[in-house]
Amino acid sequence: METVNQHNAASGEYLVFTLGQEEYGIDILKVQEIRGYDTVTTIANSPAFIKGVINLRGTIVPVVDLRIKFQVGTATYNQFTVVIILNVARRVVGIVVDGVSDVITLGNEQIRPAPEFGATLKTDYIQGLGTVDERMIILADIEKLMTSSEMELMDHSMQPA
DSSP states (O other), rough: OOOTTTTTOSEEEEEEEEEEEEEEEEGGGEEEEEEEOOBBBBOOOOOOOOOEEEEEEEEEEEEEEEHHHTTOOOOOOTTEEEEEEEEEEEEEEEEESEEEEEEEEOOOOEEOOOOOOOSSSTTEEEEEEEEEEEEEEEEEEEHHHHSHHHHHHHHHHOOOO
């Protein structure tokens, strides 16, 4: 049974990016900028999906590789690899993705609720599934993902001693 709370993706504009063969969408209002992938400074003892940090005009920004976080293939870095800089929950975070394709506008009739897989698969970051013609776009709740306990671990590791 679907409830209003389970189907919380809202109509609006989404930045579409790719991870492997799949397309994901995030709320365009969370995006600060898009940069080419460059070398990051690694942080010792951080989880594998946290690539490290970059200095973005004086702001130290943690960089998360979503391919590793979502376990979608091997993380390879090429000329199409980009870092999407996000403003999420009063923090600036970068996410590494395979590429950015476009910005789409989705109406409520184009958004379906996320499937439920029970406890076997953690999918609480999926807001819904957007459909545009033959394309299916996984709408990610980037705020929920970036405020997870794993990201809080990163905050603690970046605190000055």
